[in-house]
Amino acid sequence: MLITLDESHRPLVYQIRADAEDWLEARDIDQYRRGLDPTVVRANIDREFDAGEFRGWQVDGEVVAVLAIIEPDPELWTPEEIAEPQTYVSRVMVAKDQHGKGYGSAMLKAVEEQASARGDRWIRLNCWSTNYPLHDYYRGLGFKYVRTVDIPGRMSGALFQLDLTQVS
Secondary structure, three states: OEEEOOHHHHHHHHHHHHHHHHHHHHOOOOOOOOOOOHHHHHHHHHHHHHOOOEEEEEEOOEEEEEEEEEOOOOOOOOHHHHHOOEEEEEEEEEOOOOOOOOHHHHHHHHHHHHHHHHOOOEEEEEEOOOOHHHHHHHHHOOOEEEEEOOOOOOOOOEEEEEEOOOOO
């Protein structure tokens, strides 16, 4: 079940993010590279958390995956794209020892259903430009690659979208 996270979940989001670093590093994926300033990482999470943007996928009372529903980044998307009705997701992460159970895709499917019910045309996201297994994951869920935007100092410029008018 998709829930809105409350203040009691903030430490869990921090932990899931830290665990994601280890999980990715163990697979030799350069996303969330070690050496990023943890205060910057937490500040970014806090900003989205304080705005009420985090959602969680709950199974048997436990949050096993999280994401944030945010505004699209104007550095990545055109004004025309931003103007279209959409739900924009960020920080899709699955808790430690919960990978491969379908929780991420179930959470995204619930977001898809909510976005469709609101009349949104798209679900959009950007992800780490060099995390090709993640690109394949999103393609497997029906997302289409749009383009990669190269912004110096940023690694999350691979843009994907799911056309909700084409989803059954």
